Amino acid sequence: MQTTQRDNEAWLADLNARGRIQQQALTDLGDALFRTLGRIRANWTYVDDSFLEDVVQETLMQILEKLEQFQGKSRFLTWATSIAIHIALSKLRRKQWQDISLEDITLNGDTTVVDNFMTGDEVEINRDQSIIIDRMHSLIDSELSDKQRTVLLAELKGLPQVRIADLLDSNRNAVYKMGHDARKKLKQALEDSGLGIEDINSAFSA
Amino acid sequence: MTLDKKQINGLMQLIGLTRDSEINCDQCLNLIAEFAERELAGKSFPESLEKVEHHLSICRECCEEYRLLIQALKTMDEDEPDPSPPRL
Numbered sequence: 193m194q195t196t197q198r199d200n201e202a203w204l205a206d207l208n209a210r211g212r213i214q215q216q217a218l219t220d221l222g223d224a225l226f227r228t229l230g231r232i233r234a235n236w237t238y239v240d241d242s243f244l245e246d247v248v249q250e251t252l253m254q255i256l257e258k259l260e261q262f263q264g265k266s267r268f269l270t271w272a273t274s275i276a277i278h279i280a281l282s283k284l285r286r287k288q289w290q291d292i293s294l295e296d297i298t299l300n301g302d303t304t305v306v307d308n309f310m311t312g313d314e315v316e317i318n319r320d321q322s323i324i325i326d327r328m329h330s331l332i333d334s335e336l337s338d339k340q341r342t343v344l345l346a347e348l349k350g351l352p353q354v355r356i357a358d359l360l361d362s363n364r365n366a367v368y369k370m371g372h373d374a375r376k377k378l379k380q381a382l383e384d385s386g387l388g389i390e391d392i393n394s395a396f397s398a
Numbered sequence: 399m400t401l402d403k404k405q406i407n408g409l410m411q412l413i414g415l416t417r418d419s420e421i422n423c424d425q426c427l428n429l430i431a432e433f434a435e436r437e438l439a440g441k442s443f444p445e446s447l448e449k450v451e452h453h454l455s456i457c458r459e460c461c462e463e464y465r466l467l468i469q470a471l472k473t474m475d476e477d478e479p480d481p482s483p484p485r486l
């Protein structure tokens with residue numbers, strides 16, 4: 193059956209089958225993903241056919257493992273493509289940041305960061321921003337655990353979660369939770385100190 | 399190492415957007431296909447997908463994946479049977 197002729201039920205049936213039927217479905221799905229990734233590869237540097245082939249193979253394996261998670265609320269190919277793009281970008285992010293350590297990112301990454309920021313020569317901050325940043329100065333240091341501070345600063349510096357997770361021997365959901373917990377703590381602490389969310393938004397929305 | 403003003407602004411905006419309850423990246427990935435198709439079809443989002451919209455405003459990486467998915471979906475409709483040579 194041609195790729196474009198399968199509906200969601202047919203994809204599920206064929207991929208859940210065994211033998212030749214499943215193999216044909218995997219081949220068709222792999223071809224479709226390869227073509228789609230090929231069309232968006234211009235977004236990525238240093239991506240060749242063998243990279244895309246690796247992504248496709250890993251995607252096919254993951255799809256077989258999580259087939260029961262597909263709820264049929266989108267086209268099957270859309271769901272499969274979302275997984276393929278995630279796998280491709282995770283590989284590229286790991287590669288791009290492979291030589292960076294957490295220490296490179298967060299060295300002196302406590303309140304010194306904000307001190308340096310506030311005395312930087314290219315900085316233009318208005319008075320409202322200055323008050324909030326000043327509070328943040330001590331809150332990052334006093335409210336966050338070491339891991340929360342590390343994750344937050346690493347994220348702000350652009351380190352991808354997948355790489356932070358690798359460096360912390362963790363996973364990206366745990367990293368997201370640490371970053372989320374850090375943001376919640378800082379938000380609460382700012383509010384406790386008399387600065388509400390509206391103040392923050394209006395001061396930094398320019 | 400210093401945070402520049404853009405990074406400080408980013409932190410403040412993130413704090414402004416922070417909710418007590420947020421979905422994580424894997425939960426976002428599970429919902430992103432449905433979200434993207436609705437977006438392209440101009441359909442409104444049910445409450446269950448509003449969390450995705452919020453996550454995309456917070457999470458740079460999921461947002462990047464989402465943009466590429468939208469780009470890919472726009473090309474997939476051109477994907478007639480076998481217009482290009484099969485891969486190896």
Ligand SMILES: [Zn+2]
Nearest residue numbers: 422423457460
């Ligand atoms: Zn995310």
